Amino acid sequence: MNSAFVNDMFSSISRRYDLLNDTLSLGIHRIWKRELISTGVAHLRKVAGSKVLDLATGTGDLAFGFAKRTPESVEIFGADFCAPMIEEAARRQAAQGMARIQFRQGDALALEFSDQSLDLVSVSFGARNFADISKGMSEIARVLKPNGLALILEFGRADSFVGRAFEKFNSAWLPFWGGLLTGNSDAYRYLHRSSEGFPSGEDFLALCKKAGFASCEYRRFFPGNVFLYSLRK
Ligand SMILES: C[S@@+](CC[C@H](N)C(=O)[O-])C[C@H]1O[C@@H](n2cnc3c(N)ncnc32)[C@H](O)[C@@H]1O
DSSP states (O other): OOHHHHHHHHHHHGGGHHHHHHHHTTTHHHHHHHHHHHHHHHHHHHHTOOEEEEETOTTTHHHHHHHHHSOTTSEEEEEESOHHHHHHHHHHHHHHTOTTEEEEEOOTTSOSSOTTOEEEEEEESOGGGOSSHHHHHHHHHHHEEEEEEEEEEEEOOOOSHHHHHHHHHHHHHHHHHHHHHHSOHHHHHHHHHHHHHSOOTHHHHHHHHHHTOSEEEEEEETTTTEEEEEEEO
């Protein structure tokens, strides 16, 4: 899907995005994100890393999570190309008083960071929206230091009966509730379709290897259609 469409879509739902996330996932997205944050924090401790980018940060869930669990010396950036999403993140930041996160507008396909400058890059539920996924992943590889880590949390194809039943349920549930709460059911139809089309599991690992990652692995979360990819440069 092209970038302008995705940007407009997230602009239209930004004010209710957090409410929708909690409602539609029944709060489970917080558990998946906590797992990603724990993996990231463990990596930062091991490499004494000090620079983190949460890309496609949206309203900043992961950036806030890293800020809560790392020392002040760790620099945290949150970037998203959608201005209204970043404004929501800034609103939360003001409310929580977490001044050290640097939220900014930025495109995953043309990162403003220099080569080999970051220890950790995270993306939750953003990679499938990149207009060019390979380009997005090679940009992430470019800005990571040698031995840096990318953690990508994303939907994908389920491998179990329960997972597939859940996907079927979501294909009706997401547009219905999303439409009711934001007035934009098309956005939620798109969000569901984009996860079905996203290369998941081994297919995504193969794409990441081509994009410049040396070691790639993934874990699958219940109900089988959520993946956490750990990609090392
Ligand atoms: C489903 S939201 C996820 C937000 C947040 N990471 C979370 O997990 O709640 C996807 C986000 O990706 C952002 N996004 C999509 N393509 C992008 C790109 N090329 N560069 C930067 N952000 C992008 C959208 O603006 C949106 O905020």
